[in-house]
Amino acid sequence: MIERLLTAAAVVLLAAAAPAAPATAAPVAAPVAAAPACVTVTIDGLRGVYRPDSQFWEPWFDATVKGRSTPCGSGGDATLAITQYHVRGGVPTGLMSTPWRAAGPGGTAFSRTGRIAPDVAALCVSTGQAPHGAGRVAVNAACVRPVRSGADHLVTRFAAVPLTDPLVTADLSEYPPEDATPTGPVCAVDCLASTWTTGPPGPPGTTWDTPISGPTIPLLPEEPTCHTVSITDSFAGPSDDNVNGFDIWMAGAVDSCDPNGTEPTIHAVRYWSDRGIVMPAWDLAQVPLAKGAQVNENTGALCLTSGIRQRGGRLYGVHDRCWRIVRDQPDRYRLAPIRTDEARVRKPLVSNVPLPDPDYPPGVCASCL
Numbered sequence: 393m394i395e396r397l398l399t400a401a402a403v404v405l406l407a408a409a410a411p412a413a414p415a416t417a418a419p420v421a422a423p424v425a426a427a428p429a430c431v432t433v434t435i436d437g438l439r440g441v442y443r444p445d446s447q448f449w450e451p452w453f454d455a456t457v458k459g460r461s462t463p464c465g466s467g468g469d470a471t472l473a474i475t476q477y478h479v480r481g482g483v484p485t486g487l488m489s490t491p492w493r494a495a496g497p498g499g500t501a502f503s504r505t506g507r508i509a510p511d512v513a514a515l516c517v518s519t520g521q522a523p524h525g526a527g528r529v530a531v532n533a534a535c536v537r538p539v540r541s542g543a544d545h546l547v548t549r550f551a552a553v554p555l556t557d558p559l560v561t562a563d564l565s566e567y568p569p570e571d572a573t574p575t576g577p578v579c580a581v582d583c584l585a586s587t588w589t590t591g592p593p594g595p596p597g598t599t600w601d602t603p604i605s606g607p608t609i610p611l612l613p614e615e616p617t618c619h620t621v622s623i624t625d626s627f628a629g630p631s632d633d634n635v636n637g638f639d640i641w642m643a644g645a646v647d648s649c650d651p652n653g654t655e656p657t658i659h660a661v662r663y664w665s666d667r668g669i670v671m672p673a674w675d676l677a678q679v680p681l682a683k684g685a686q687v688n689e690n691t692g693a694l695c696l697t698s699g700i701r702q703r704g705g706r707l708y709g710v711h712d713r714c715w716r717i718v719r720d721q722p723d724r725y726r727l728a729p730i731r732t733d734e735a736r737v738r739k740p741l742v743s744n745v746p747l748p749d750p751d752y753p754p755g756v757c758a759s760c761l
Contacts, residue, residue, distance in 0.1 A: 431464060433494075435458070438536060439456050440454060441547065443629055444625060446641055449632060449684070452509065455584060457503070458502065458504075471491045472533075473488050473491040473568070474504050474583070476516075478513055488518060489506070489583060492575045493574040493577070505584075507582075507586055509586075514559055515538075517532070518530040518531055535553040535555060536551060536552055538550055546724070594634060598636055599687060600686070603744045609745040611707050617650040622647075626642040628725035628726060635686050639684065640684065641685075642682070643680060643683075644681060658676070660683070660685075660694060661709050664739070667740060667742050668695070668709055668740065668742070670744055683761035693730065693737050695732065698710060700741065706740040711733075
């Protein structure tokens with residue numbers, strides 16, 4: 393179905409982005425060919441999130457491509473697809489998604505989102521596929537590559553890739569059959585070529601800080617000992633599981649400087665609008681030191697706390713580091729550092745540390761975040 397568009401011309405315009413707008417790439421145009429029909433495609437929303445590799449999950453890259461297509465000729469409806477390129481063992485390969493139909497003289501808005509392998513090197517808007525020796529290649533209209541800034545897992549910039557670059561002229565290892573039925577132009581999940589698929593919808597599970605209903609260990613005032621906390625990497629994003637929240641992960645180091653060699657006690661405190669929920673103490677013997685957990689959607693901030701002080705009959709945390717949870721897209725989260733004395737992290741504390749079961753003693757707490 394998509395191959396019949398090989399004779400169609402396609403022009404793709406990538407709008408320049410303001411700092412607060414969704415990331416976009418520089419203008420890229422496809423070669424114009426004499427054809428009975430053509431389509432103009434404007435890409436006005438490119439964004440992505442890398443999830444780092446950890447012992448809790450597999451890494452992935454969430455990509456979203458949004459735009460609009462408008463017929464610019466007298467031909468029939470156009471059919472478009474997203475082709476992603478990866479380099480494995482030094483060899484580039486392309487994977488083409490199921491196509492969608494761009495119809496109507498007034499233009500068609502499209503949005504494609506998918507969870508793909510994190511080694512994605514380029515994303516292209518394609519107008520079809522063509523034979524290439526014993527294989528097939530995508531006929532691309534415009535291509536971009538994600539540009540990651542520092543250690544931030546949020547991709548805020550995409551750079552244009554020339555259509556003649558060997559990366560985006562590589563053979564396809566996956567592509568839809570010629571008679572594939574095009575989907576609708578708006579697809580919110582599983583729209584790209586991927587091994588990840590979303591399970592059937594159902595009632596969400598509950599996170600550990602819902603809070604728990606069983607008995608908990610009471611909190612007591614405790615002064616912090618001399619120590620340092622350094623966080624080298626962190627991540628927040630949608631969970632693989634259907635839960636009432638999202639994932640948070642961080643890695644770093646905690647070092648004692650106490651003259652008596654006393655190790656600090658580090659708790660994660662998840663702040664809701666009216667309380668701080670104290671999670672079990674970190675196991676500092678874990679190597680490397682990395683913590684991850686599913687966090688309730690009511691959580692607006694997270695702190696690492698090394699002490700507890702009483703004031704006015706209530707307990708409050710002595711914080712080392714704090715972050716607020718920023719959710720600027722339905723599927724995009726971010727940990728933004730904040731002061732440790734902000735009002736949102738000065739709520740009274742409640743324990744969410746369960747009483748140990750003598751028949752089932754707790755093991756290493758690698759997820760006490």
